Amino acid sequence: MSRIGLWLVGARGGVASTVLTGLAALSQGKTRPIGLTTELPLFAGLDMAAWADFVAGGHEIRTIRLADAAMDLATRSRALDPDLVEQVRPELDAIDHRIRPGALHRVGSTIAALADPGVPRDDSPRDSIARLRQDIEDFAASEQLAHVVVVNVASTEPAVDPSRLPATWDELEPTLDDEACPLPASSLYAIAALESGCSYVNFTPSLGSLPEAIDQLARRQKSRHMGRDGKTGETLMKSVLAPLFAHRHLEVMSWVGHNIFGNLDARVLADPANKKAKVASKDHLLREILGYAPQTLVSMESIESLGDWKTAWDHIHFRGFLGTPMTLQFTWQGCDSLLAAPLVLDLARLTDAARRRGEVGTLHFLASFFKSPQGVAQQEFIRQFEMLEAWVKGRKT
Amino acid sequence: MSRIGLWLVGARGGVASTVLTGLAALSQGKTRPIGLTTELPLFAGLDMAAWADFVAGGHEIRTIRLADAAMDLATRSRALDPDLVEQVRPELDAIDHRIRPGALHRVGSTIAALADPGVPRDDSPRDSIARLRQDIEDFAASEQLAHVVVVNVASTEPAVDPSRLPATWDELEPTLDDEACPLPASSLYAIAALESGCSYVNFTPSLGSLPEAIDQLARRQKSRHMGRDGKTGETLMKSVLAPLFAHRHLEVMSWVGHNIFGNLDARVLADPANKKAKVASKDHLLREILGYAPQTLVSMESIESLGDWKTAWDHIHFRGFLGTPMTLQFTWQGCDSLLAAPLVLDLARLTDAARRRGEVGTLHFLASFFKSPQGVAQQEFIRQFEMLEAWVKGRKT
């Protein structure tokens, strides 16, 4: 039975520590597989890795201990069960030894300020890629892995306009020596992964593998990738509710969404440069699903007392028959990291399953997992899920 | 150009008066077609009636004036625009003259108490059917109609167990003379309509055309029918949101829904016999979509001050990854009659369009309009809507 690597970028953050706590718990049968799409009956016959097949490592710019990060989610946020964290502490400690220093290219000053002094800051993009790649390849070799899936779960970088970038890999590659190269760390990780023949998944709104040139690299390397920005809470709700208004021909006049939460991601998003990338990713679906642009507002504010609990309040003001205004409001109270973590595991599993079938390039069938699915125009959640169903049914033996 | 009859059962209720106000406004171009599914681009090429083609009449057990019912929605509930009601008053007054006394078989004591003394109470089911049929046929003849669609928008009758009924029309038909015949008024209207070759649509949770024997009658008469219970608010939300939990494998532990509103329907539903039928219709989808039965609670309470405004508060308690409980709450504030009315118009139009293609029997493609779609197991709104899309695309020239 082959072992599969799960290499997390941002390996000691809230999402990663939850992913890794969960992975240990699943491997040891200590939890029911709630929240995992790939555990639905639909996937029963699919050739995919078992949870116990996965070996984890990653990049990180901070020096906390993984078990402490998980325990903080248990005690400060009441998100994880402290008992469970205690039980998997040995596994988390073991993973800590497989975590290497990350990269800081164009992550913005707020993220850079969080980094350990030992994280390299002055390397050229090319040098960083080489270092990151070596880390991943060392991991694969020492752990004797059949394949490695790299998943970016680091904090959101400031937005980069992909249209400013060269359209082909042959044009982009030479710019890696240039100090002015606009590629942020998320893209350097993507290039490192793809050059090594690993798969890359971007769970954040950062640029990652979005550029056309990097997709070209993936296809050239016969590897695969997908992104961007895991669809976990408020935006998931938008992609479920907006079709209701669209298909019933109810006119959405305004859609206001206020998000409050208190984890590290919230503090990073307090920086307007980082926030802009996130808001764009949360906001575009409405006009794409509705076919017109209602007035929208998306706020994200760091409220420390909430810890990992993200509360979203959405107010949807719509016009019904004969023009009468009506209102739908919802309040979503979920743990940010616990909503994200099972998606990361599902994505790792499905990306590896795609590899088993020899698929390369952009994995469109994973659209339902993302706020801004690369290469996919469909934004309705159920229709995206049908893409996944079709893929499973069309391919499984 | 052919004229189509729209015959409403419960023709002076809140839904009917809104339907008729809206139909007049649409015919005269006095309103934008918000809330009407058949006005989406999808339906552009479909052979269907224009709003101005419709002529309305109906059955009713009360003696208020239609324009007064509409104006009450404008002034007491602030649901309709009083100016618009004033503008269409002549049309509403004209329709008043085409409304005939309804039937009271097994409607329950609460509904019966609302009826005008002149409404026949002691006729046999067979005699009532004959009378109702004559009313509809007179309407068709005097108005020179190509077809009549009968839509039941009357208050909810007490529940009748369809399994108690004979399975074939040939067995059911002889029981119509029997005083013990369990068929409620909604089924008598259905039989009257179908025997006349009209179409029948049941917009309520009442029995209507649900019995297998009545479907047999429809097919024998080469007519068509569909039901039950228009999906307008809280249950529409359930059929949109439950798939989210199902496909993300999030475990719904409990789903509580409290509905408060203050119109006549609310007062009828204060009767436990009538309420039971409604609650059953609002409650079954969750377990059908989820595949298991969370604890559910559906309350409907008459709060007079709300008038036609129905406020639903739903509290969904679900378990996420690693068993952590999370919560989604929503508040839906909509006008009951204004949410229902455009669906009634869409159903009339689409039922007639099905006739134009020679379709008979149960019209499964209309499932997305109903809380308990007859003959359809699929309860997810988007997949039901895809049935409608397929029908439109498959059939239009």
Added chain:
Amino acid sequence: MSRIGLWLVGARGGVASTVLTGLAALSQGKTRPIGLTTELPLFAGLDMAAWADFVAGGHEIRTIRLADAAMDLATRSRALDPDLVEQVRPELDAIDHRIRPGALHRVGSTIAALADPGVPRDDSPRDSIARLRQDIEDFAASEQLAHVVVVNVASTEPAVDPSRLPATWDELEPTLDDEACPLPASSLYAIAALESGCSYVNFTPSLGSLPEAIDQLARRQKSRHMGRDGKTGETLMKSVLAPLFAHRHLEVMSWVGHNIFGNLDARVLADPANKKAKVASKDHLLREILGYAPQTLVSMESIESLGDWKTAWDHIHFRGFLGTPMTLQFTWQGCDSLLAAPLVLDLARLTDAARRRGEVGTLHFLASFFKSPQGVAQQEFIRQFEMLEAWVKGRKT
């Protein structure tokens, strides 16, 4: 330094186990005194017991272990910190040994069904009082207590109409031999406490010490008592918000309150007989504060997944200037037992402080703690709190 007894009726319930966990934590300085009114600066100079002065015991009809009840609140409901419960386990185990079997007179079949077979069921009221009194007096003697405050935190009994009872103690006392004596257990505990010279506080909507005859007993015994029904959540909100509408002359048309929770109290309140008493206690203040009776609705439903978390959704529909309807909605998400417990501790402390000043009879100054304060017409929370302030200021040296 004198030791004070805290004798809890319902000593292993959710409220009691939280009170006792909290008392141990406070005595040992393991928690900040959040939620305790008597820890406000206002009370700084008052002659009152320290938390470490209290010794606890009680009556109970079930046989679970106190520490298990507390741990259930920690693990199933995520209400208490499991670590803290573990730390105070020895204290809880010690208290377990001071808990005696309670009484079952007229507690209703739902509560009776929860009782251990060993709890006496056929004693006369008089015999029960004698037994309960002996338990309390044994506790006082063996623990060398200066005073005992008995607090009823058991589940709600079915309502008893106090006007059916004799108005004087001399008339009521002889009926205690009578099988038809309508006094429920809560009143027998009250009589037992007061006859022993202990204080009695009724934290539930049960009858307790409400009857005029029992107040007479208290004054005769130079003891003191107060009740009924701790004001912890939704009703506390009503007593805070209704004055806003009253003083701004805004017309409350309807006030709907839905409560969902999943602890033992919720299951007891699923019995209509028990629920009726609770609803009455939650409902009366609105008309007393407003001076008129808006339409009200109070529902309480047992939703198992919520455990000790009580969620209240209130919808207040009011008319503003020129008659325009407006809406206030609130959602209160609190732990039932954790909201109640500090009030129980405050009441024990303040009742004992009243004893130190020689006060007897009904303790009106405690009104702010109760939904239905005995002998007090004032229902506005802030004005009730001012009664407490005046008492503290008027009395302290």
Added chain:
Amino acid sequence: MSRIGLWLVGARGGVASTVLTGLAALSQGKTRPIGLTTELPLFAGLDMAAWADFVAGGHEIRTIRLADAAMDLATRSRALDPDLVEQVRPELDAIDHRIRPGALHRVGSTIAALADPGVPRDDSPRDSIARLRQDIEDFAASEQLAHVVVVNVASTEPAVDPSRLPATWDELEPTLDDEACPLPASSLYAIAALESGCSYVNFTPSLGSLPEAIDQLARRQKSRHMGRDGKTGETLMKSVLAPLFAHRHLEVMSWVGHNIFGNLDARVLADPANKKAKVASKDHLLREILGYAPQTLVSMESIESLGDWKTAWDHIHFRGFLGTPMTLQFTWQGCDSLLAAPLVLDLARLTDAARRRGEVGTLHFLASFFKSPQGVAQQEFIRQFEMLEAWVKGRKT
């Protein structure tokens, strides 16, 4: 019977047009006095003007018609009854003739951009005061008024720090010729009113009569004034709810308030300079009532579809007993102008009543009407209301 002038600054805004519609309706007995504090039984014996005694005029910088402004509230916002507006149209048209051009000193560029070209822009403060004063005195003379109460209901000006101003009138007065004089229009209106012996009430967060030097002027002129910022919705809720947390010793960790609305005030508050003054006024009470500073967030966003309907969503995260976090959320849906208007009428009436008793200077007893009551530290609504009660009881014959 003496006639009293009500001179509104911002006389064609949403609040003013509602005040004037309401005043006409009240004078003619066309509406019940809902929302008017002075119509409570408490005020029955007070020497105060009848509604029909009031004559209205005002200053305004725009040139719409008053009746059109009122009708816009009826049709676009569904806030007023269109029938009622129609009925009082003659009164509104008459008032239109008594409205004079306002002033634009330091109102900020957003407000200035709304002004009619004919409004003077280059006058010195002193010249403006002279002009405004002449307008008010002409009004008093031509309408034969016993007294005029000037109420500022114009949009919020950018904040001015009062500590930058001279502390005495004798020092402030000479600066009025100076171009650098920092007094905004709201203060010029105050000075004009007070110099004429009129009363001045500041219903906005603008500077108005706050400066110590202007209070000195009022006392010197034997006139009276009060402010600032009418307490109508979310902040009113804060001043009612925060005492609950304070007196129960529950620890508020964070209080987030999001306000969305779509009237002209909302558009003015989209300007950060103007918004800052408003947020400060909405935010300070929490720490004053609680005695510590929880994390707070106050947002106000212009959502056009809402018109005059202001929806506030507040999320209060607090710690209960043993440190357990709990949550209170509320949603307030009210019409901004209809909540403000009755307070303006009450304030005019009570300010005139104070004059009848010879009171001069700052009217502290009006604190309950304001978010930031001048000269009053008490921020709890009920205790502020008790100040009003005491004033009424202490003074009435």
